Amino acid sequence: MSASKAVIPKDEWDRRLEEVVVSKADLNRLVMDYLVIEGYKSAAEEFSLESGVQPAVDFASIESRRNIREALNRGDVQEAITRVNDLNPEILDTNPALYFHLQQQKLIEYIRQGKITEALRFAQEELAPRGEESPEFLAELERTMALLAFESSSAVPPAISDLLSPGQRMKTAGEVNAAILESLSQGREAKLAGLLKLLQWGESLLEERAEFPKVRRKWWTGLDSDQLCL
Amino acid sequence: MSVPRPPLPSLEDLISSVSSTNTHIISPSTSVHRQQIASSPSHSSTFPRIIRASNASDSLPAQSSSASRADIACTPPLSNSPTPARRTSAGPLGIRSPNLHRPRSHTHTTLSSPHLALHQSPPPFPRPPYLDHSSLRHLLQTELPPNLPPSRYTQSTIYPFVPRPQQASIPPALIDDSDVESTASPPPGLPPSPPASASAKPPSETVTLVSSSPVFRLPTRWSEQDRHTYLSVSADGRELTYHGGSSQNGSSTDNAGMARTNHPIPPACGIYYYELEILSKAPKAHISIGFAAADARLSKLPGWEKNSWGYHGDDGFSFSAEKAGNTYGPTFGGGDTVGAGIDFSQNRAFFTKNSTLIGMVFEHVACDVQVFPSVGLRHSNEHVRVNFGHAPFKYDIEDHVQQRRDTVWASIQSKPLDWRILDPKRNGAGAQTSRTDVDSAPRTTMDEEGHNEAARLVLNYLIHHGYAKTAEAFQTQLARAPTRAASPALPVPPPASASAPGPDIDSPMLSADHENEGVETNMLEQRLTIVRAVRRGDIEGALSDLRERFPSVLARDGGIMRLKLRCRQFVELVNAAAEAKRAFSAASSSSHNGVEDVDAMDVDDDAPAQAALKAALAYGRTLRTEYKKEAAERQDVHALLERTWSVIAYHFPVEAGGEVGRWAGQDARDSLAGEVNQVILESQGFPRQPALERIYRQTGASLIQLGFLGVGAAVFADLQRELLD
Numbered sequence: 001m002s003a004s005k006a007v008i009p010k011d012e013w014d015r016r017l018e019e020v021v022v023s024k025a026d027l028n029r030l031v032m033d034y035l036v037i038e039g040y041k042s043a044a045e046e047f048s049l050e051s052g053v054q055p056a057v058d059f060a061s062i063e064s065r066r067n068i069r070e071a072l073n074r075g076d077v078q079e080a081i082t083r084v085n086d087l088n089p090e091i092l093d094t095n096p097a098l099y100f101h102l103q104q105q106k107l108i109e110y111i112r113q114g115k116i117t118e119a120l121r122f123a124q125e126e127l128a129p130r131g132e133e134s135p136e137f138l139a140e141l142e143r144t145m146a147l148l149a150f151e152s153s154s155a156v157p158p159a160i161s162d163l164l165s166p167g168q169r170m171k172t173a174g175e176v177n178a179a180i181l182e183s184l185s186q187g188r189e190a191k192l193a194g195l196l197k198l199l200q201w202g203e204s205l206l207e208e209r210a211e212f213p214k215v216r217r218k219w220w221t222g223l224d225s226d227q228l229c230l
Numbered sequence: 231m232s233v234p235r236p237p238l239p240s241l242e243d244l245i246s247s248v249s250s251t252n253t254h255i256i257s258p259s260t261s262v263h264r265q266q267i268a269s270s271p272s273h274s275s276t277f278p279r280i281i282r283a284s285n286a287s288d289s290l291p292a293q294s295s296s297a298s299r300a301d302i303a304c305t306p307p308l309s310n311s312p313t314p315a316r317r318t319s320a321g322p323l324g325i326r327s328p329n330l331h332r333p334r335s336h337t338h339t340t341l342s343s344p345h346l347a348l349h350q351s352p353p354p355f356p357r358p359p360y361l362d363h364s365s366l367r368h369l370l371q372t373e374l375p376p377n378l379p380p381s382r383y384t385q386s387t388i389y390p391f392v393p394r395p396q397q398a399s400i401p402p403a404l405i406d407d408s409d410v411e412s413t414a415s416p417p418p419g420l421p422p423s424p425p426a427s428a429s430a431k432p433p434s435e436t437v438t439l440v441s442s443s444p445v446f447r448l449p450t451r452w453s454e455q456d457r458h459t460y461l462s463v464s465a466d467g468r469e470l471t472y473h474g475g476s477s478q479n480g481s482s483t484d485n486a487g488m489a490r491t492n493h494p495i496p497p498a499c500g501i502y503y504y505e506l507e508i509l510s511k512a513p514k515a516h517i518s519i520g521f522a523a524a525d526a527r528l529s530k531l532p533g534w535e536k537n538s539w540g541y542h543g544d545d546g547f548s549f550s551a552e553k554a555g556n557t558y559g560p561t562f563g564g565g566d567t568v569g570a571g572i573d574f575s576q577n578r579a580f581f582t583k584n585s586t587l588i589g590m591v592f593e594h595v596a597c598d599v600q601v602f603p604s605v606g607l608r609h610s611n612e613h614v615r616v617n618f619g620h621a622p623f624k625y626d627i628e629d630h631v632q633q634r635r636d637t638v639w640a641s642i643q644s645k646p647l648d649w650r651i652l653d654p655k656r657n658g659a660g661a662q663t664s665r666t667d668v669d670s671a672p673r674t675t676m677d678e679e680g681h682n683e684a685a686r687l688v689l690n691y692l693i694h695h696g697y698a699k700t701a702e703a704f705q706t707q708l709a710r711a712p713t714r715a716a717s718p719a720l721p722v723p724p725p726a727s728a729s730a731p732g733p734d735i736d737s738p739m740l741s742a743d744h745e746n747e748g749v750e751t752n753m754l755e756q757r758l759t760i761v762r763a764v765r766r767g768d769i770e771g772a773l774s775d776l777r778e779r780f781p782s783v784l785a786r787d788g789g790i791m792r793l794k795l796r797c798r799q800f801v802e803l804v805n806a807a808a809e810a811k812r813a814f815s816a817a818s819s820s821s822h823n824g825v826e827d828v829d830a831m832d833v834d835d836d837a838p839a840q841a842a843l844k845a846a847l848a849y850g851r852t853l854r855t856e857y858k859k860e861a862a863e864r865q866d867v868h869a870l871l872e873r874t875w876s877v878i879a880y881h882f883p884v885e886a887g888g889e890v891g892r893w894a895g896q897d898a899r900d901s902l903a904g905e906v907n908q909v910i911l912e913s914q915g916f917p918r919q920p921a922l923e924r925i926y927r928q929t930g931a932s933l934i935q936l937g938f939l940g941v942g943a944a945v946f947a948d949l950q951r952e953l954l955d
Contacts, residue, residue, distance in 0.1 A: 008935075013931065016931040016934070016935070017924070017927040017928065017930075017931050018927075019931070020926070020927040020930035020931055020934070022923065022926050022927065022930070022954075024695065024904075026926075026954045027691065027920075027922055027923055027926065029954065030922070030926075030953065030954070031688055031691055031692070031922070034684065034688055035688070035704070038684075040703070040704055040707050041707075042703040042706070042707060043700050043703040043704035043707055045703070046697070046699040046700040046702075046703045046704075047692070047697060047700040049699070050697045050698075050699055050700050051697060051700075066707075070710075170681065189643075190684070191952075191953045192684055192687070192688070192922075193647070193684065194643055194952060194953060195925065195926060195929060195949075195953055196647055196684070196925070197642055197643055197645060197647055198642060198929050198933070198947055198949065198952075198953075199925055199928060199929040199932070200645070200647060200648065201642045201645065201947070202929055202932035202933050202936060202944065202947070203928070203929075203932055205932075205936055205941060205943075205944065206932045206935055206936055206939075209936075209939055209941075210935070210939075212932075212935075214928075215924070215925055215928050
């Protein structure tokens with residue numbers, strides 16, 4: 001916005017980076033939080049042994065969340081619903097939006113598999129009544145049903161093709177995961193994600209006011225390539 | 231963003247407002263204060279209405295800032311040189327050097343005015359609790375010597391960034407003079423004193439800030455100088471009484487008189503708030519409460535002039551550089567308590583009346599100027615008492631700030647991540663085009679990408695610190711992750727994701743059969759073997775492995791790593807000798823039945839201990855001889871050797887406690903192991919910190935910098951509190 005920005009040279013910035021106080025123990029806890037929230041059970045167990053950081057939840061719950069997530073990511077919505085109810089039936093009872101999104105995902109999976117008859121029956125019996133409950137549900141239902149208008153998936157316009165993407169499955173899975181975590185009084189999202197969002201916010205604000213060295217992806221993807229720093 | 235932001239010179243404003251005083255340097259003795267007062271110009275002749283003396287802290291703020299400038303610029307001759315007589319008042323910052331006040335102490339005797347109330351300094355108060363919500367809270371200080379909780383940030387070294395080019399070579403007096411000329415309408419009779427704060431103007435000269443711990447001074451009292459002559463300030467600095475003007479001419483705007491505080495408001499507060507109690511009787515007081523910059527005239531009420539904002543008691547209107555005002559809140563008067571706040575996270579103001587919030591008001595408040603709490607009175611006998619945190623506030627400001635903090639945090643967190651900001655080529659023209667085109671449609675692939683990136687960060691961290699089993703388990707689970715596997719299962723992938731799995735997403739770490747994996751794993755194992763050896767004290771093993779596999783590590787930096795390891799080896803030998811001795815003592819005490827037996831065992835079992843000690847000494851002597859030359863040349867080598875050798879003075883160094891205990895014990899092993907790990911990584915061309923740590927630091931440094939720049943929202947994004955505690 002302004003022509004004159006302060007310039008913070010690299011050595012100056014490096015010094016400031018060093019002045020930020022953070023310990024390995026702090027970062028270990030961030031990593032443990034990530035492993036737990038994202039459901040990497042065996043990694044969390046190993047990490048607990050190797051680093052001495054204790055997770056805030058028991059490992060069994062990590063595993064069951066992981067299973068639910070994996071079921072959704074491979075398209076097995078019914079399995080996921082059963083497992084969520086095994087864990088705590090109240091999660092779906094008290095969260096109509098979540099339950100609707102799971103049902104919507106189920107419909108998407110029918111369509112993806114080309115099971116048109118099942119898709120139609122399921123939509124009419126399960127989803128249509130819910131669509132009447134809220135305008136938001138109805139809009140989503142309409143968007144999903146639009147998928148049936150196309151002969152092949154390749155013809156689906158971009159506006160709705162995202163429903164068929166793995167991202168849609170992950171979105172639903174993330175929603176379920178967050179709801180379970182909330183029922184366990186855990187954070188909904190890994191703190192690591194919070195850190196990254198904060199980085200994004202802080203860097204962009206500071207960028208308006210000063211020139212300074214930015215975070216680069218190559219810091220963790222390897223040298224200048226995407227090679228892993230093993 | 232349409233919100234005007236402070237022009238660059240305001241960087242320096244910040245610094246000027248930053249007191250460079252280190253509290254531990256200031257002698258806490260009251261005599262210093264007294265001499266300070268003594269050396270200030272005698273107000274009594276020029277301020278007939280001041281009936282009580284001021285205290286050291288209300289010496290002219292402008293001079294304070296010029297003094298601080300001199301300090302900051304590190305020009306000791308200047309700050310020590312005698313200043314012109316009319317400005318002999320050294321600000322609180324001027325007492326940094328003990329000989330500063332000495333030449334002036336003789337003026338003490340010439341002081342005849344009844345400054346006996348000197349002891350009656352305003353009661354010091356701690357930083358108000360609502361300011362704890364600022365992440366820079368440890369830098370916000372009242373006059374009360376800070377009893378700071380240990381800070382996460384190293385206080386001594388953080389400071390605002392200043393463009394470096396020129397040194398301030400301008401004597402403080404000169405700066406003052408330039409300020410005098412621009413003083414807005416000095417009230418009659420006022421000596422040619424600078425305005426409240428020279429720092430409120432963009433000064434032309436830049437200073438280099440040499441290591442000083444920045445402290446943001448909070449307003450603590452009405453300024454004895456920076457107030458209209460119609461107003462008198464009580465000894466404790468909290469009360470203002472109106473004495474001036476002709477009361478029959480009450481409606482005239484000519485009669486107004488305003489006061490500002492001793493310090494401007496640091497935007498690093500995030501939200502600043504104070505309250506005013508109306509002590510006079512009139513139900514509709516002709517009083518304006520609000521904020522004003524240093525250039526707003528003292529003869530006007532806050533809100534009438536540019537760079538001033540006010541809420542008026544007689545009509546309840548709000549004023550922002552206007553004469554008419556706008557309908558805002560209820561009127562206020564005798565018995566009421568009104569509060570005024572600035573929210574720097576949105577650059578708006580708010581007011582309260584009798585513990586009730588009236589509402590947010592004004593835009594662009596204090597965007598490009600520093601402002602002071604400011605109150606204006608217009609009628610005879612109007613009388614107010616301020617609370618800058620001296621006492622609990624009537625309004626629940628803590629809750630107010632807490633809510634704002636949560637809102638800011640939530641709004642930051644509600645923005646989805648855009649990983650493209652992290653791409654190294656984002657500023658390169660056209661370099662991103664292919665990716666950008668691809669990414670224009672899908673929001674969904676961001677999720678996938680985000681998951682992958684986060685996973686990579688974590689894996690990078692685990693590997694960096696050598697959490698090998700965790701890394702392995704994590705990698706196995708990642709490989710099972712459906713992200714990649716799911717795509718082929720789609721009948722036809724949506725157009726967007728078709729090209730999305732480019733080289734950036736197709737991470738080698740996610741594929742089990744990466745060609746380099748063998749080599750890399752090998753390198754990881756070798757590194758871990760060495761690090762673990764150091765951790766358990768097997769220095770010899772570590773040294774020989776390093777010689778074989780990473781010789782450059784030992785040679786690095788004049789061989790300092792080799793020396794460190796060898797010093798550690800000596801400590802290990804001494805520890806071993808101590809253990810051998812302990813084993814012997816234990817054995818001998820357990821068999822104290824027969825005196826002869828003990829004697830016999832003495833000879834037998836003491837031998838290993840003696841031998842171990844001998845070996846340790848021999849090793850240590852060799853070390854000293856070998857490094858004699860380096861020790862003479864390099865201070866760090868010398869210190870390392872001396873410290874190492876001193877371990878010999880203890881029977882059981884590990885249990886010696888304190889510095890020696892740490893130096894001999896497991897902590898030192900671990901930290902040395904960490905150092906070796908880092909150096910090996912560096913020698914292989916990897917960054918010395920894991921990316922996650924870099925990111926954390928980057929975030930922290932950015933937020934601190936934003937806080938210094940007056941971006942109020944940044945101090946509500948408390949990295950430590952939100953993510954670590």
